[in-house]
Amino acid sequence: xTQSDTSNRRIVLAERPQGLPDDNTLRLEQTDIPTAGxxxxxxxxxxxxxxxxxxxxxxxxxxxxxxxKLGEVMTGQVVAQVVTSDVKGFAEGxxxxxxxxxxxxxxxxxxQVLNLGADPANPSWALGIMGMPGYTAYAGLLKIGEPKxxxxxxxxxxxxxxxxxxxxxxxxxxxxxxxxxxxxEKCAHxxxxxxxxxxxxxxxDDFAAQLKDACPDGIDVYFENVGGKVLxxxxxxxxxxxxxxxxGMVAWYNLPGxxxxxxxxxxxxxxxxxxxxxxxxxIIFDSFGPETYKEFAAEMTGxxxxxxxxxxxxxxxxxxxxxxxxxxxxxxxSFGKMVVKV
Amino acid sequence: xTQSDTSNRRIVLAERPQGLPDDNTLRLEQTDIPTAGxxxxxxxxxxxxxxxxxxxxxxxxxxxxxxxKLGEVMTGQVVAQVVTSDVKGFAEGxxxxxxxxxxxxxxxxxxQVLNLGADPANPSWALGIMGMPGYTAYAGLLKIGEPKxxxxxxxxxxxxxxxxxxxxxxxxxxxxxxxxxxxxEKCAHxxxxxxxxxxxxxxxDDFAAQLKDACPDGIDVYFENVGGKVLxxxxxxxxxxxxxxxxGMVAWYNLPGxxxxxxxxxxxxxxxxxxxxxxxxxIIFDSFGPETYKEFAAEMTGxxxxxxxxxxxxxxxxxxxxxxxxxxxxxxxSFGKMVVKV
Numbered sequence: 001x002t003q004s005d006t007s008n009r010r011i012v013l014a015e016r017p018q019g020l021p022d023d024n025t026l027r028l029e030q031t032d033i034p035t036a037g038x039x040x041x042x043x044x045x046x047x048x049x050x051x052x053x054x055x056x057x058x059x060x061x062x063x064x065x066x067x068x069k070l071g072e073v074m075t076g077q078v079v080a081q082v083v084t085s086d087v088k089g090f091a092e093g094x095x096x097x098x099x100x101x102x103x104x105x106x107x108x109x110x111x112q113v114l115n116l117g118a119d120p121a122n123p124s125w126a127l128g129i130m131g132m133p134g135y136t137a138y139a140g141l142l143k144i145g146e147p148k149x150x151x152x153x154x155x156x157x158x159x160x161x162x163x164x165x166x167x168x169x170x171x172x173x174x175x176x177x178x179x180x181x182x183x184x185e186k187c188a189h190x191x192x193x194x195x196x197x198x199x200x201x202x203x204x205d206d207f208a209a210q211l212k213d214a215c216p217d218g219i220d221v222y223f224e225n226v227g228g229k230v231l232x233x234x235x236x237x238x239x240x241x242x243x244x245x246x247x248g249m250v251a252w253y254n255l256p257g258x259x260x261x262x263x264x265x266x267x268x269x270x271x272x273x274x275x276x277x278x279x280x281x282x283i284i285f286d287s288f289g290p291e292t293y294k295e296f297a298a299e300m301t302g303x304x305x306x307x308x309x310x311x312x313x314x315x316x317x318x319x320x321x322x323x324x325x326x327x328x329x330x331x332x333x334s335f336g337k338m339v340v341k342v
Numbered sequence: 343x344t345q346s347d348t349s350n351r352r353i354v355l356a357e358r359p360q361g362l363p364d365d366n367t368l369r370l371e372q373t374d375i376p377t378a379g380x381x382x383x384x385x386x387x388x389x390x391x392x393x394x395x396x397x398x399x400x401x402x403x404x405x406x407x408x409x410x411k412l413g414e415v416m417t418g419q420v421v422a423q424v425v426t427s428d429v430k431g432f433a434e435g436x437x438x439x440x441x442x443x444x445x446x447x448x449x450x451x452x453x454q455v456l457n458l459g460a461d462p463a464n465p466s467w468a469l470g471i472m473g474m475p476g477y478t479a480y481a482g483l484l485k486i487g488e489p490k491x492x493x494x495x496x497x498x499x500x501x502x503x504x505x506x507x508x509x510x511x512x513x514x515x516x517x518x519x520x521x522x523x524x525x526x527e528k529c530a531h532x533x534x535x536x537x538x539x540x541x542x543x544x545x546x547d548d549f550a551a552q553l554k555d556a557c558p559d560g561i562d563v564y565f566e567n568v569g570g571k572v573l574x575x576x577x578x579x580x581x582x583x584x585x586x587x588x589x590g591m592v593a594w595y596n597l598p599g600x601x602x603x604x605x606x607x608x609x610x611x612x613x614x615x616x617x618x619x620x621x622x623x624x625i626i627f628d629s630f631g632p633e634t635y636k637e638f639a640a641e642m643t644g645x646x647x648x649x650x651x652x653x654x655x656x657x658x659x660x661x662x663x664x665x666x667x668x669x670x671x672x673x674x675x676s677f678g679k680m681v682v683k684v
Contacts, residue, residue: 227611240628246615252608261603266594268610269569272623273588279621281614286582 002318003044003104003342008033009319010103013068017058019256020330025058026074026102026323034107041087043080043098043106043113048319048340049127050076050326052225055253074102077132078342079116079123093118097126102322104342128161128337129311130300136247136284137165138296141223142173143288144245144280149174151220152239154211156230157250158199159186159312161337166223167196168309175221178214180230182332189335194310208233221245224279227252232264235271246281254330312336344660345386345446345684350375351661352445355410359400361598362672367400368416368444368665376449383429385422385440385448385455390661390682391469392418392668394567397595416444419474420684421458421465435460439468444664446684470503470679471653472642478589478626479507480638483565484515485630486587486622491516493562494581496553498572499592500541501528501654503679508565509538510651517563520556522572524674531677536652550575563587566621569594574606577613588623596672654678 003009007030014027036042053065057075060067068075078100082090087110090096095116100106116126128134147153153170157163158179167177167190179190179199187199198214200207211233218239224231228251238244272279282288303309314336316325322340329338345351349372356369378384399417402409410417420443424436429452432438437458442448458468470476489495495512499505500521509519509532521532521541529541540556542549553575560581566573570593580586614621624630645651656678658667664682671680 224611227608231607231611246611249608249611249615252612255608258604258606258608261605262600263603263606264600265573265606265610266569266591266597266600268607269566269573269588269591270594272621273591273625274623276623276625276629278623279614281616281618281620283615283618287618 006033007031008103008105010073010101011319011322012071012073013058015070016060016067017055017254020254021055021058021323021327028320033105036084036086036107039086040107040109041085041090042083043078043096043100043108044083045078045080045100045104045106045319045342046095047079047124047127048076048102048322048342049078049131050316050322050329050334050338050340051132052248052250052253052329054326055250055330075099076101077127079126080106090115091118095120095123097131102319104319124313124315124339125311127339128313129165129304129309130297132284133161133337134165134300135288135293135296137162137223138169138300139284139288139292140245140247140282141166141169141221143292144278144282145221145223145243147173147175147221150176152176152178152215152217153221153223154178154180154215154219154234155223156180156202156226157332158190158194158196159335160225161311162225162247163223164190164194164312164336165309168194168303170221171195172303172308176217178211180211180226186335189312193312202230208236212237218242223247224249226250232267235267238271238275238277240275242275242277244277244279246279247284250330250332314338316340318342348375349373350445350447352415352443353661353664354413354415355400357412358402358409359596362596363397363400363665363669370662375447378426378428378449381428382449382451383427383432384425385420385438385442385450386425387420387422387442387446387448387661387684388437389421389466389469390418390444390664390684391420391473392658392664392671392676392680392682393475394590394592394595394671396668397592397672417441418443419469421468422448432457433460437462437465439473444661446661466655466657466681467653469681470655471507471646471651472639474626475503475679476507476642477630477635477638479504479565480511480642481626481630481634482587482589482624483508483511483563485634486620486624487563487565487585489515489517489563492518494518494520494557494559495563495565496520496522496557496561496576497565498522498544498568499674500532500536500538501677502567503653504567504589505565506532506536506654506678507651510536510645512563513537514645514650518559520553520561522553522568528677531654535654544572554579560584565589566591568592574609577609580613580617580619582617584617584619586619586621588621589626592672592674656680658682660684 097114153175155166158181179196190199224246225248227249439456497508500523521538532541566588567590569591
């Protein structure tokens, strides 16, 4: 069942998962194509972004955003093309960035939809390096992490869209950059193609010892997006006045309950105290305003044009393959920014 | 054995404690009075300050300060009087603030010694409201906590010298202030004498529920100085963009090892992420410079003179009683800033 001109496929949340999403979590449905009325436009999805935060929206635990309701289309950012438009500023054929979710078609009045123009060079990049993940990396690292030349910056999920960008920006700022990724292939990419100083495989038995060896002067900035054993390996290496921007904890997203003990609370809080660490959580569009976004867009456009920042995508073909691809992402089997070509 | 003109009593670290210090941890010794040479002065201790950080200095775990060596005099701030002086700016009879430690007499060249004058109104206050605890409360709350009028501020150890000051300053800034203390007497003092809006007894079985009831609008600033179950009761109540200055965790200082599970790491880090919390550890004289100290000294002097900030001391008589008094402090049995009249 591929995208068609006569019906709409959509993937809805069928039940809330315990742990990793399974076959019962999401359900593919077929409906009529919705009709755009006066002042509305019809959008046809081209690319759907897959991101770790989606696991959070499947849960009804207290969080920073409303959970997806049961039976509702899974939330997600897409790049779409305008099919018909009665909205000022949007013409047939324009590419747009929209929150249409996991489906082929959606109707919009243009609210919170960004027009990318009729012929963007890389339309899918609006979901990655020029969009939420790139902006998260930029603002989290520079505004909270405040890296200084000569300092050591550590980032996990280093081959992912956020981690790869964090590390490349930190290199541009003159830092020693150590990535953490899963497996030799990803680590080689991070060092050879992205220019990190080192990359440690978190699957290694002696991960903590390798990390220590790679950070002979300790760690000044840890960009936290995974939690778990990576966090616990980083804590003993933090330097006085270290900074830790926190934008995710993918290692802990699929927990059905709290992990067994011991309770690491005293280690986390004790390190924060003794080392005078600043730990700050952020949700990119809540925590930073339009001025920061403009600064990011201008600077990142320049870095990409100059080849100073490189960007890797993994394109999955077909909306029907999105659920399995999301699990690959949550379990560390993706490589680069994951988008679904719908 | 009381303070004498002919010999020096000193209390040294005899062995590193596991858990709470016991009879073997500290040892009272008698030595000759040291001799002040050229360019030096002899100081005679009047008041010794007892503070929670002292437990940390007994351990050789990696920390923000060097541990006390075995056989060495226990570290501590004192108010002393000058006996003889060959140091410019210090005359016989002057009161001084000095790091002489747990002993009757010490020799100093004047380095890092503050002259309080010949007749200070309240010499011991230099160890409390006008010294390290008062400054910790002031800078941690205002510079990291950044409380705004109408916000809710929570502070534990609310009858202690730091917590009591935090709460009173937060009231001056127009906040709703909820204290946490151990027992009905301390809680009554905090509300009736210090003017907090509420105070919860952390020994109550339904502590977390009481805390929630006392914070109907959530918590915007949590001044963290205890850790443990108080921290875990606070986390679910934190509002978006809450701030958490961290200056201590007395509930966890005497741990012989990590507490049993579950591991609360995902709860701590998850709250920081979802609620976009800023958690920042600080060590007062490392984290803030002389400008902040001047601002504190001027503002606090005014508040005390105007009766806007109240201060409570618990004076213990005799150096020989200091070890037992420190344990009272560590176990929450002190009431007000604890000083030993040597």
